[in-house]
Amino acid sequence: MRRRRGCGTLCAVQVREFRDGDWPQVWAIVREVVRARETFPYDPGMTEAQGRATWIETPPGLTVVAVDGDRVLGTAKTGPNRAGPGGHVSTASFMVAAPERGRGVGTALLRHAVDRAAADGYAAMQFNAVVETNESAVALYRRHGFEVVGTVPRAFEHPTRGRVGLHVMYREFGAR
Template sequence: MRIREFTESDWAQVWPIVEDVVTAGETFPYDPAWPAEVAYDVWVERPPGRTVVADDDGRVLGTAKMGTNRPGPGAHVATASFMVAAGARGRGVGRALTEYALDWARRRGYAAMQFNAVVETNEAAVELYRRLGFAVIGTVPEAFAHPRLGRVGLHVMHRPL
């Protein structure tokens, strides 16, 4: 598996991943009614941000987007988001994408990385981020409407670079 820059032709494989994750409604605060065009505009970062895919011999296993968390006085903090295909979960794809994003941010001189909305019941992601040095610095209670569990919290997670 290699992490490489997203190309327009990747959207045919990335869109089903995005659609599956968003439709499940358990980990991303995106609207499941979005058509592919809207999802593309939200997911694909424009420079100086970056969107990448985890590619296994032409098959996209996951995707990530990264960029500046906030403009102006907050521009020294990066952010990133990750989605992994259902059949590729538990195989290190999410970890590889997260490590790539951390390295990307470090090389660009960001001082930290912050995740603004990690669903607290997404235990695999929370644990991965903790293992990679992130800490939960706050939780917005009942900020996410989980389809099975009702309203759950959204963690803000942070790590210095």
Template sequence: MLIREFVEADWPQVWEIVGAVVRAEETFPYDPAMTAGQAYDMWVERPPGLTVVAVEGDRVLGTAKMGTNRPGPGSHVSTASFMVAADARGRGVGTALCRHALGWARERGYAGMQFNAVVETNRTAVELYRRRGFEVVGTVPGAFAHPSLGRVGLHVMYCAF
């Protein structure tokens, strides 16, 4: 598996992943009716941010975006988001993307990385982030409407560098 910068030719496969994850309504607080154009504008970061893909040959297995969490006085903290194709989960793609994003942020001198909205029932992601050094610094109860579990919390997670 190779992680490389996103190029325009990757978009059809990235949209397939993003669309499926968002339509499932289980892990991301994005509008499940979003169009490919809206998703592109939301997912593909402009510099100084970065969007990457994890590929095996010509196949995109997963994608990540990373950048500054907040402008101005908060610009010393980074953020990132990750999505993995359903049939590629459990193969270390998410871990590799997270490791890549953390390295990217450290190389650019950020003080840490913050995730603003990790669905608490997304145990795979929560445990992956904990293994990479993140901790839950707060939870907003009932902030995410899960399709089968009802309202569940959204974690704010942080990793200091």
């Protein structure tokens, strides 16, 4: 990834498949995001082993990282939302390191996930639990064609805002 002069956001983010050597940096991001208790409904007391089992996907799922050289800026995991008759719908989750937020890393990860899901033959992508107070994520997803198709009221215990809703967001890729 290279930054151009005067570029307030990242001009080009390299997204690549996760490698085992990335785990320490990925775990630092996962741990930070989960312990903040603001955007993910994961147990903030999860151990590193639990974090790895939760975040690192096996085929047909995939875990990727957004990098600047050897530095991991963010990570995503993708795969089928459900098996069997629901297997034509994909899902994804995204985490970006705090210093990199607002600089295009999440956008690059989202584009990668959507492009891969469409290329892999999925008919749509669904996010099952987008915290409604995560305004930057909700806005990003809307800009990329996702709609809120439902909200589960008071389903997420936010550390400062109390119980807030979890959105289900959805985007179809086209008729297949």
